[in-house]
Amino acid sequence: MLIVFSACFLGALQYVAGKAGKRDAAAKAKIHSSVVLGQAAELDGFALKVDLKVEGIEDDALIKAAHEVVFLGRRRRIPR
16 A cells, blocks of 8 residues: 555656656655554544655645645545
């Protein structure tokens, strides 16, 4: 899951950079990720938290746009 999320985010970052005409800005981007699995106080069950660190790109607007594009980046509650 973690590898898929990181790869998906990197793909989204490269996609939005290309659409913005800034393909070179994301060419050397690297995504570092970590995951925490635990009980969520506001949910009846467990939660998965993924932290991403983006390296090699300084354009915060592109990073924010990638968050909007990546489908796994949206919070979802999985029904039982």
